[in-house]
Amino acid sequence: MSFINYASREINCKIVYYGPGLCGKTANLQYIYDKTSPQAKGQLISLATETDRTLFFDFLPLDLGTVRGFRTRFHLYTVPGQVFYEASRKLILKGVDGVVFVADSQRERMDANLELLENLKNNLREHGFDIMTIPYVLQFNKRDLPNIVSYDEMYRLLNIKGEPTFEAVAPQGMGVFETLKAVAKLVLQELSKK
Template sequence: MVQFNQAQREITLKVVYYGPALSGKTTNLQLIHQFLDPQARGRLMSLDTADDRTLFFDLLPVFFKSKSGFKVKIKLYTVPGQIMHTSTRRIVLSGADGVVFIADSQRAEAKANNDAWRSMMENLRQNGITPDSIPIAIQFNKRDLPNVRTDAEIEEIRAKSKEPVFAAVAIRGEGVLETLFALLKLSYRNLNAKYDFEGKFGISEGEFLRSVFKRMSPAVAAQLQGKLGSTREGVPTDSGSNPPAPAVGDGTALDDRTTQDIRAKTGSSGGSSS
């Protein structure tokens, strides 16, 4: 749930990347971290197992200051996909303002996708969030691998889905920003309808979206003008190609209030790796 701190003129939103194990949730955050200007993002913090699979969550804070003087923070989280971490996924999902569901395009992973989707719906309900009340975007990742759903199948899913659906090769950065943009646009509209974001805080949809996407590194920002289109009105359009992905950086040890909540509720001391 969005947090408002009037004393410090600060607004904090929470976006969670959810999906089955190894679908590319952490990869999405790593690429977003690399695309963003260092002055507009915090550290990408992770708690991983020895085999580099997310144990608790990854966290990437993105921030900007609005024209009206409010500091806006968008915290991007992932959840672990392994079945044994159900309680952790539920905790991380609590208070979310938007969710990106990362599905694995491989045919062999269809059941894992369906199980993860049902788990997400149930965890939302257990957190007191009606699934229909929260913005959700869907990304079908790993489109570069063999034995994946065809483009026609993805298009059929898109036509039947009320959520926006994107194809992606996250490891190359393809589809990563398009997915994030769609989710943030939906999240803004949802929050504006609930809290009159524009009226109370003087932050329009266009300013909100531009403030995030103009803070890409100079090289990527220049490419985005051609690849995603102009953001003058806050609505970039996909022209059919994507900027090349920079090298993925390492995460750092996690130190966050949510970590304490997770450890308290799961009885784990956790660990970190880079």
Template sequence: MAIVNHSKREINAKIVYFGHEGAGKGTSLRYVYDRIKPTLRGELKSLPTAGSALLFFDFSPFEQPVLDGYRIRFHIYTLHGRVANPAAWRMTLKGTDGLVFVADAAAEAFSAAQHSLRQLRDSLNSYGVGLDDIPLVLQLNKADRAGEVAATEVAAQLGLAECNACLTTALSGDGVLEALTTLSRRIMVRIRESGDLPPDDGCGADNSADDTADAAQPVSRPLAPEQVADVVPDVAPVSAFPDGLRVSVAETGVSVEEGTVRIPLEIAHSSGVQRLVVTVMVAPG
């Protein structure tokens, strides 16, 4: 479960890239790391673990608070290489708030994906957690070499029909950020619905000149690198709020189309609510 620090008004959530050997977990994680603005991310670390390597880093996806005046920080983990001891995965999965299940999209790798999924279920069950209890995105990787693949069909064959599924090519980065975008949004919705956040009192709003200047520059998010192209007003203020300011991601409307990510935001202030759409243009890597 995400850790909420009320004194710092910060939320820390854990994401694990899980999958079979050679699926592209480490490559995906490194691509995400490379595309995030350095000032928003921690150091990428690697620790040896019984024949494999634990890769991890943390980052903040937004310059300013987005969840009821709270900043959110994601901690990303994966095991890279051959994992000989299943206990290593169990320890890595402990306390995870979201999963990217990475599988080779090739038909001949389907049995490896099935075995990996069984291992994932067993590891989560050891903590009394089911696969349905955690937001999960299926990332079918190496799509450029797999021929014709229908992500939704593969998801159904794996028993993950209710999960979001996407095709990716981690070496080039195609689809990798979109997969993380989908998962991070689901995690934020889950946190909001958990009831762990108190009613916003306006104390978490950050309107410093430095942050305003930073927001005007191209920066990287987990939703997309090279941020902010433009901000387009969508709907006029619609309801009254107490004094203070709150910025949050709208419940619906995030879209990713051919290098363009649109993120609907709701800005609540003393005179009402204004809805804006942030359009992010992703430059080629």
């Protein structure tokens, strides 16, 4: 639900990073924050518990410059991944323009990935969105760990509609900007259809 302001020539888009607990959603935002020039970013806000688990959301506003004379801003959000934060997680999807699903590549987390993916589909539907049509990108995070599932197997398990899929090691930045760029592109392309 992008907000186009013709008066101030601005467009704001909301992108949500979704995925199971500890999959690296916040790490994605943290890396983007660290690597973006100060003029292009706002504060990174983290509503987290004392042990740094996301409680409500992280928020990072990015100003990427102008497209066709419009200042283009992306508001990046993460959701809390832990199962019992379901009520808060659902709230963050309100008015979303694009979704990144961050999957944990470790074998023992495949069930958690599948569960949260199902959860994402349902919560999108409750907000009136369809995962088959909304701008959507998939990321396989933690590719540097030893006990990971192969790319092909994860793709078979988690890829829904041939969405762009990236391998990532979020704390080191591998795949982070590729993922962001892909979802931003889909969001802007979607806007161009309206």
